[in-house]
Amino acid sequence: MAARTLYDKLWQRHLVDELPDGSALLYIDRHLLHEVTTPQAFSGLRSAGRKPWRIPANVAVPDHAVPTRKRELGVAGIADRVARKQVETLSRNCEEFGIPLIELEDARQGIVHVVGPEQGLTLPGMTIVCGDSHTSTHGAFATLAMGIGTSEVEHVLATQTLRTQKQKNMRVVFEGQPGFGVTPKDLILALIGRIGTAGGNGYAIEYAGAAIRNLSMEGRMTICNMSIEAGARAGMVAYDRVTEQYVEGRPQAPVGERLEQAREYWRTLVSDAEADFDREEHFPLEALVPQVTWGTSPEMVTGIDGKTPDLSQLAPEKRESARRALDYMGLEPGRPLKGLSIDKVFIGSCTNARMEDLRAVANLVQGQKVHRSVKQALIVPGSGQVRLQAEREGLDMIFRNAGFEWRAAGCSMCLGMNDDRLNPGERCASTSNRNFEGRQGKGGRTHLMSPLMAAAAALAGEITDVREV
Numbered sequence: 001m002a003a004r005t006l007y008d009k010l011w012q013r014h015l016v017d018e019l020p021d022g023s024a025l026l027y028i029d030r031h032l033l034h035e036v037t038t039p040q041a042f043s044g045l046r047s048a049g050r051k052p053w054r055i056p057a058n059v060a061v062p063d064h065a066v067p068t069r070k071r072e073l074g075v076a077g078i079a080d081r082v083a084r085k086q087v088e089t090l091s092r093n094c095e096e097f098g099i100p101l102i103e104l105e106d107a108r109q110g111i112v113h114v115v116g117p118e119q120g121l122t123l124p125g126m127t128i129v130c131g132d133s134h135t136s137t138h139g140a141f142a143t144l145a146m147g148i149g150t151s152e153v154e155h156v157l158a159t160q161t162l163r164t165q166k167q168k169n170m171r172v173v174f175e176g177q178p179g180f181g182v183t184p185k186d187l188i189l190a191l192i193g194r195i196g197t198a199g200g201n202g203y204a205i206e207y208a209g210a211a212i213r214n215l216s217m218e219g220r221m222t223i224c225n226m227s228i229e230a231g232a233r234a235g236m237v238a239y240d241r242v243t244e245q246y247v248e249g250r251p252q253a254p255v256g257e258r259l260e261q262a263r264e265y266w267r268t269l270v271s272d273a274e275a276d277f278d279r280e281e282h283f284p285l286e287a288l289v290p291q292v293t294w295g296t297s298p299e300m301v302t303g304i305d306g307k308t309p310d311l312s313q314l315a316p317e318k319r320e321s322a323r324r325a326l327d328y329m330g331l332e333p334g335r336p337l338k339g340l341s342i343d344k345v346f347i348g349s350c351t352n353a354r355m356e357d358l359r360a361v362a363n364l365v366q367g368q369k370v371h372r373s374v375k376q377a378l379i380v381p382g383s384g385q386v387r388l389q390a391e392r393e394g395l396d397m398i399f400r401n402a403g404f405e406w407r408a409a410g411c412s413m414c415l416g417m418n419d420d421r422l423n424p425g426e427r428c429a430s431t432s433n434r435n436f437e438g439r440q441g442k443g444g445r446t447h448l449m450s451p452l453m454a455a456a457a458a459l460a461g462e463i464t465d466v467r468e469v
């Protein structure tokens with residue numbers, strides 16, 4: 001057989017049919033659901049009198065609209081009427097259609113993209129979909145993981161297949177090793193800065209190179225998570241020992257003979273040495289410094305030693321959007337990012353709210369204090385399991401003693417769909433993945449960065465270089 005990429009292998013393994021219009025039908029192994037993008041899908045099933053095709057392939061968990069405080073109150077503790085209705089509707093729909101649900105009160109509840117891998121619902125070689133763009137996160141496990149829309153959620157529920165287009169193959173090879181204070185978040189932000197938010201359009205990206213091989217699964221997830229911000233349909237990393245060890249022993253992972261069988265397949269989940277990629281990007285890491293966004297798109301990013309752009313230096317087609325972004329962000333052109341004072345800090349989201357992120361933050365802030373000029377500094381674990389583990393390790397006390405608020409799991413301030421928000425004009429150092437206008441609350445100003453950089457900003461009260469803390 002001709003040499004194939006990992007993406008091509010996953011594609012061919014799940015291909016059910018090729019349709020006359022050039023699209024294809026893929027079999028879906030795992031369907032994850034949350035409260036925001038599923039209500040109409042269930043309504044659609046109901047009015048068509050259809051039942052889910054394969055119930056155990058589905059798992060639902062509320063995450064976007066959940067409060068991160070007073071969780072002992074359960075759904076009754078959700079003050080916002082719309083948010084409460086979303087969470088209640090998810091429970092009702094799951095009950096009616098028999099879909100397994102991890103409820104708000106469940107110790108496993110959390111952001112769907114943190115819960116899936118943690119519970120072993122995400123396994124190598126799967127096709128995974130969810131009505132959520134950051135489904136690309138799961139690609140870290142050598143899966144084909146794609147975000148889908150609400151009408152596709154209905155289609156997947158009803159048929160266990162997805163109608164989709166084959167993408168081209170792109171390989172991003174990170175060369176060399178990142179230096180001190182440079183994290184997976186910095187790698188992906190810098191890549192987006194280079195290729196742009198449309199750079200990956202039409203591609204599935206495979207991340208490769210020694211730096212990726214040396215990363216933990218958590219770091220790989222951070223990178224795959226933001227593939228969508230690079231415009232790609234999916235992002236993935238080849239299977240290796242790191243994947244194997246992470247998966248073993250997870251609650252839903254196979255055991256015994258089935259694990260042996262699965263591993264035989266999993267070990268094939270690498271691009272063949274001779275495989276051809278439609279595009280290759282080589283990204284040297286030696287000179288990479290911690291990254292910070294200055295604008296309202298993830299590609300509006302620079303190193304911590306950088307400045308907001310000098311508009312006259314920009315290509316004419318970039319000038320207007322940069323001007324608008326700077327205006328929204330309340331920044332002048334040509335201004336250093338270092339020293340910019342911040343109002344709030346958000347450490348959380350499906351990009352950066354797993355154990356390694358929290359351990360790194362704890363390590364940095366231990367025995368120190370959040371700067372008095374910072375109005376609020378939130379640390380929101382990605383899941384109930386992350387929260388429990390962090391508490392076992394005493395990290396919550398380190399955070400609280402330093403002046404951070406330690407919350408319950410959910411999307412929280414990553415987007416303004418729950419109680420955690422920015423007020424107009426507030427500037428936030430955030431570990432999330434999107435800095436669009438109003439993303440964290442109307443008029444809020446988001447600077448994306450790594451957990452280390454956000455923690456350093458919390459201590460300094462301003463954007464600062466974590467390598468100098």
Ligand SMILES: CC(C)[C@H](C(=O)O)[C@@H](O)C(=O)O
Binds near residue numbers: 037064131132133147
């Ligand atoms: C609400 C949901 C549909 C959305 C997504 O698709 O990504 C959200 O998770 C986000 O990060 O913007």
Ligand code: SF4
Binds near residue numbers: 063113134415
């Ligand atoms: S944490 Fe943010 S990016 Fe992730 S699923 Fe929730 S809202 Fe989307």
